[in-house]
Amino acid sequence: MTSVKVAILGFGTVGEGIFNILQEKREQFKTQLGIDLDVAKILVRDATKQRVGIANTLLTESIDEVLAVPNLDVVFEAIVGEEPAYGYLDKAIEHHVNVVTANKVMFAKFGQVLQEKAQKYGVQVGYEATTAGGVPVIKTMENILRVNDVNHVQGILNGTSNYILTQMRTEGISFETALKNAQQLGYAEADPYNDVSGQDAFKKLMILSNLAFGQQPNWDDVEVVGISAITLQQVQEADAKGQRYRHIAEVGLDEDGYIFAKIGPQLVDATHPLYSIDGVDNAVSLDTNYIGKLTLVGPGAGMYPTASVMVEDYADMLVKKPALVTI
């Protein structure tokens, strides 16, 4: 049996989901992988705040205390924003600790740097949860790219925007009312700017761009348009013509091999792979040279979809390169 120490950075929606899954699956990991996964530290902003079911000794506000855990093999990062997340993961890699992140804002900017650094230090980086939540787009693309070229990626990458557009069409309500509904149901933040402005989808698209093309377009050259200007009348007129508004993030190579990307509402008809994607679901459609067109659909967010793909990322790492500490 191998004993593996785990740390979780952030104990909000996603962090708590990771903790719960690690508890629930502990016996399964022991029997299937011969590994005993033990959560040794949880880093939060405020360690004095009581967390139900969590011993105070597990909580810390210090990354140094996290990285001082003997035999620490992985850090799951589920905090918000570029910093301190990037600095924490950079430091974890320097301590030869694997990292798994859900943080698209940080990873869109620093993903490449972290991956290069991880290679140098002989550890792995998991980032499935950064893009399209529970939809296994990263793993699928990594696999496809071993043989196929991906020429064009189109996605519905923000569930809140998709929910709002769906509600406008199916319930005949305005953008403002649909947004309020989304907030009441917990699909949209109190400050919905990142979702409805297209910025959230933009960050996820840049992560996919790196993976598919090994590069990102210059961020300043990417047109990013949200959905707030779409009126109910436009949605209804489109519907009458058999068309739907979809908020689509796309990246590809033009005829001269230059990368292009744009994010914004598009009118699509029933022949389009994203036409039927309703509600909070995310979807990613890939154009590949051998397979052809492939579309992945599923939950783009939520505690368990997001947390479970993060634990899967780590399970994959263990299969590729087992942890070394044996008891």
Ligand SMILES: NC(=O)c1ccc[n+]([C@@H]2O[C@H](COP(=O)([O-])OP(=O)(O)OC[C@H]3O[C@@H](n4cnc5c(N)ncnc54)[C@H](OP(=O)(O)O)[C@@H]3O)[C@@H](O)[C@H]2O)c1
């Ligand atoms: N929620 C989803 O469905 C979802 C889906 C995909 C990806 N993500 C990504 O996952 C990450 C976490 O999302 P979430 O929804 O779980 O967020 P959340 O509920 O707001 O929780 C954030 C957690 O991070 C901690 N934190 C925030 N800033 C910190 C700092 N400067 N230092 C230390 N800890 C800090 C908070 O500590 P306190 O508890 O002490 O405040 C809290 O425990 C984000 O990057 C998000 O984009 C979320």
